Amino acid sequence: MYICICNAITERQVQSAVADGAMTLTDLQGQLGVASCCGSCAETAMEYLPGGRYAEETIIQHEGAVQVGDAANDPSIAVEVSRREWAAAQR
Numbered sequence: 001m002y003i004c005i006c007n008a009i010t011e012r013q014v015q016s017a018v019a020d021g022a023m024t025l026t027d028l029q030g031q032l033g034v035a036s037c038c039g040s041c042a043e044t045a046m047e048y049l050p051g052g053r054y055a056e057e058t059i060i061q062h063e064g065a066v067q068v069g070d071a072a073n074d075p076s077i078a079v080e081v082s083r084r085e086w087a088a089a090q091r
């Protein structure tokens with residue numbers, strides 16, 4: 001899912017930046033360029049920062065929990081999910 005349409009920045013990119021230490025919108029702007037054009041994505045992007053509505057999801061996803069919904073937009077995750085399902089089926 002895209003967070004910033006103007007700069008084609010995805011939710012996963014924002015989550016990764018936060019997991020790597022971004023703490024403020026300025027950090028996200030500096031690292032990714034999010035909210036650097038029309039600015040309409042700023043509020044949404046801030047929800048991924050610590051204390052934000054989606055901050056918990058960012059932590060969970062970057063602790064190794066891959067969600068199937070992510071796989072729909074990311075072929076590399078789809079492969080990983082398939083491997084995990086295959087491995088689980090072998091048990």
Ligand code: FES
Pocket residue numbers: 003004005006007034035036037038039040041042
């Ligand atoms: S949608 Fe992010 S700057 Fe326009």
